[in-house]
Amino acid sequence: MTDPAPAPACTADHCITCGDDGIPMTIVGHHAEPGISLCSDDAGELWPVETTLVDQVLPGDRVLVHAGVAIAALAGGGCE
Amino acid sequence: MRYVDEFRDAALGRAVAGEILSLVEPGRHYKVMEVCGGHTHSIYKYGVDDLLPSNVELVHGPGCPVCVIPMGRVDDGIAVAHEENVIFTCFGDMMRVPGSRGTLLDAKAEGADIRMVYSPLDALRIARENPDREVVFFAIGFETTAPSTALTLKRARAEGLANFSCMCSHVTIVPPLRALLESPDLRLDGFIGPGHVSTVVGARPFEFIPADYAKPVVIAGFEPLDILQAIQMILRQLADGRCEVDNQYRRVVPYEGNLKALEVMAEVFELRPHFEWRGLGFISHSGLRLTDAYADLDAERRFSVPGVRVADPKACQCGEVLKGVIKPWECKVFGTACTPERPIGTCMVSSEGACAAYYNYGRFAREREVV
Numbered sequence: 001m002t003d004p005a006p007a008p009a010c011t012a013d014h015c016i017t018c019g020d021d022g023i024p025m026t027i028v029g030h031h032a033e034p035g036i037s038l039c040s041d042d043a044g045e046l047w048p049v050e051t052t053l054v055d056q057v058l059p060g061d062r063v064l065v066h067a068g069v070a071i072a073a074l075a076g077g078g079c080e
Numbered sequence: 081m082r083y084v085d086e087f088r089d090a091a092l093g094r095a096v097a098g099e100i101l102s103l104v105e106p107g108r109h110y111k112v113m114e115v116c117g118g119h120t121h122s123i124y125k126y127g128v129d130d131l132l133p134s135n136v137e138l139v140h141g142p143g144c145p146v147c148v149i150p151m152g153r154v155d156d157g158i159a160v161a162h163e164e165n166v167i168f169t170c171f172g173d174m175m176r177v178p179g180s181r182g183t184l185l186d187a188k189a190e191g192a193d194i195r196m197v198y199s200p201l202d203a204l205r206i207a208r209e210n211p212d213r214e215v216v217f218f219a220i221g222f223e224t225t226a227p228s229t230a231l232t233l234k235r236a237r238a239e240g241l242a243n244f245s246c247m248c249s250h251v252t253i254v255p256p257l258r259a260l261l262e263s264p265d266l267r268l269d270g271f272i273g274p275g276h277v278s279t280v281v282g283a284r285p286f287e288f289i290p291a292d293y294a295k296p297v298v299i300a301g302f303e304p305l306d307i308l309q310a311i312q313m314i315l316r317q318l319a320d321g322r323c324e325v326d327n328q329y330r331r332v333v334p335y336e337g338n339l340k341a342l343e344v345m346a347e348v349f350e351l352r353p354h355f356e357w358r359g360l361g362f363i364s365h366s367g368l369r370l371t372d373a374y375a376d377l378d379a380e381r382r383f384s385v386p387g388v389r390v391a392d393p394k395a396c397q398c399g400e401v402l403k404g405v406i407k408p409w410e411c412k413v414f415g416t417a418c419t420p421e422r423p424i425g426t427c428m429v430s431s432e433g434a435c436a437a438y439y440n441y442g443r444f445a446r447e448r449e450v451v
Contacts, residue, residue, distance in 0.1 A: 020118050020145060020224045020432070022276045022332070050201060050231055053340045064279065064332060067221070067228035068199025071341060072279045072332055 022064040024074060025049060027057045039065065087303030088126070096308040097131040103315040110136045111267060112314055113404055115257065116274035117144030117432025118302050124441040126304035136311065139266075139404035140434035142256045142360060143274050145221040146173045147402060147426040147433045150356045151390040153249055154179030157218050160247060160383045161192040167210060168194045169203040170218035173430040178423060180390045200232035200246075207236070207244035216379045219248045224276040226250045226368060227341035230348035233370070233377050247379040248369050250349065253277050254285050255366035256357060261293045265405055270314035272307065273299035275329045282337025283325050290323040301329040348374055356389065358426055359399020398425035401434050408435040415439060 025039035031048050037057060039049040050069040051057050063070035104110060114120055120140045123129055129138055142148055154177050161168035161184065168184070175184040175196060188194040193213075197203050200217050207215035219229040229246060236244045253274060260266055273286055278299045286297045296317040300310035310328045317323055327333055348371060355367025370378040379385075392398065396418065397411040408414050408427065418424040420436050427433035431440060 020116060020143070020222065020274070020276050022224075022279065048201075050228070052231065053227060053338055053344070064276075066276060067225050068201045069228040069231060071224065071227065071276070071338055072334075074332065 020066070022066050022071065025063055025065045025070075027051070027059050027061045027063065029059055037070075039063065039070075087301070087305040089305065093131060093305055093308055096305065096312050100131075100136065100308070100312050100315055101133050103312065103319050104133050104135060105319075106135075108135060110269045110315065110318070111139050111404075112136065112270050112272060112311060113139040113141045113260075113268050114272040114307070115141040115143040115253065116272075116277065117147065117430065117434075117437075118276065119272055119274075119300065119307060120144070120434050120437050121432045122302050122304060122307060124437040127441075128304050128307050131308065132311065136315070139268065140401065140408075140437075141271075141404065142260070142357065142402045143222065143253065143277070144427070144430055144432040144434070145225065145251075146171075146177050146430045147398065148251060148256075148357045148360070149174070149177055149220060149249060149426060150358045151179050151392060152356070152386075152388050154184070155181065155390060156385045156387060157247060158182070158184060158187045158192070159386050160216055160379060161187050161194050162190075163214070163383055165212075165214055166193065166383075167206060167213050167215045168192060168218065169197045169206060169215060170194070171198070171220065172196050174218060174220055176423065176429050177426050178429075200229045201235070204232050204236055204241070204244060207241050208239075211243060213243060214382075215244050216383070217244070217246045219246050219250055221250055222253050222274070222277045223280045223341075223345070226345050226349065227280060227338070230344045233348050233374055234344065236377055237374070245377050245379040245382050246370065247385075248349070250368040251355060251357070252351075252366055252368065253281070254288070255363045256360055257286075257289065259360060259363050260403060261289070261295070263403060266403055268295060268404075269318060270296040270298070270323075272310045272314070273297045273325070275299060275301050275306075275333065278327075278329065278333045278337065280338050280341045283327050283333065283335045284337070286325045290325060294323050296323045296326070298326045299329050299333055301332065347371070357402075358392065359402040393424055396425040398427045398435075401425075401427050408438040411435065 035052040037051045054073045062074035064072040203217035298310040298313045349368040351365040352367040354362045400406045427435035
């Protein structure tokens with residue numbers, strides 16, 4: 001498992017946090033910090049994500065991520 | 081891609097557009113406000129408005145997090161950023177929002193240590209890595225973003241990080257909607273409710289809109305078919321003589337919201353008596369600040385903040401755009417003195433801003449031709 005790619009993910013004309021974007025990601029595994037999971041976005045890039053606001057997540061679960069925090073669990077393996 | 085491609089299906093889009101056409105009464109003009117800037121962006125990116133009958137008008141609401149930040153608040157941030165030994169952190173678009181004497185990017189060019197972050201947790205990491213510096217996080221955004229700030233402050237507290245603080249400019253979505261509904265110069269027929277804010281707050285906070293103002297609300301996702309379907313659902317309610325809160329984005333938004341997120345927000349934040357919104361003025365109980373329990377992490381108590389109210393530039397009509405009173409292209413400086421490269425108003429800063437969305441997706445040229 002590799003370390004997460006460094007933030008930020010914003011582009012020149014779009015800030016995903018200011019834009020209230022929710023990014024669908026897949027739980028990949030645990031992170032060294034408690035409450036943080038390693039997640040993969042749909043491009044395969046890895047991110048540390050705070051997952052304490054969603055019910056227990058397991059590798060393979062899908063979550064909606066905003067500002068580094070999973071704000072919703074996505075049912076059915078994907079539903080962005 | 082599953083759950084994306086089907087929400088961008090052109091044939092399905094035309095079918096929903098046909099249903100919309102069948103629901104509108106000829107001779108009646110419908111005004112539907114999309115509350116969220118993310119919806120505004122999607123509408124113009126995908127040309128959703130081109131599929132609507134001419135008597136269905138989309139009005140852009142105040143749900144762009146950076147667009148509603150007043151100039152004085154930017155000045156406050158810049159003042160803190162210029163404090164000795166401070167590392168000032170904020171989200172990307174916020175760096176380009178004009179204050180009375182420039183932007184945070186300008187302040188960075190002048191030597192202030194200002195860094196862009198994607199999450200408040202990134203700011204916390206910077207604080208850990210720089211124990212001899214004061215790290216300030218400039219928190220903006222609606223209820224989508226506030227839980228992330230709250231969790232970060234709880235982590236800072238748990239770790240005993242004394243060099244981290246937060247300048248809180250978080251806002252809440254319901255008070256400005258009520259203010260708009262009370263506005264005498266704006267007649268609306270219904271609302272497309274914000275998708276990701278509702279992921280946190282749920283559908284219940286919007287029930288006052290049908291209950292008190294007899295307008296339908298449909299919470300919607302951000303793909304083009306999501307938005308088209310939400311419009312169809314609003315028009316269906318109007319045709320049936322109903323008004324209620326409906327949820328088109330059920331695949332993400334639970335009716336009760338995210339209770340854990342609401343709980344952590346309630347622990348860390350409290351409502352300010354009033355907060356200034358760009359173009360909308362002061363709105364009671366619409367902004368968040370840190371509770372006394374987190375006072376030691378409050379940058380506004382740790383640093384000297386000017387707190388001076390600054391009037392918007394006279395030429396800028398962001399306030400009227402944010403209230404849906406005028407279209408972006410009707411602003412005197414749209415596309416001339418005010419462009420995404422050199423914005424005067426906040427609506428031209430973020431791609432979720434109505435002016436930037438119009439400009440970036442070619443509405444500028446088209447609407448001018450109509451004029």
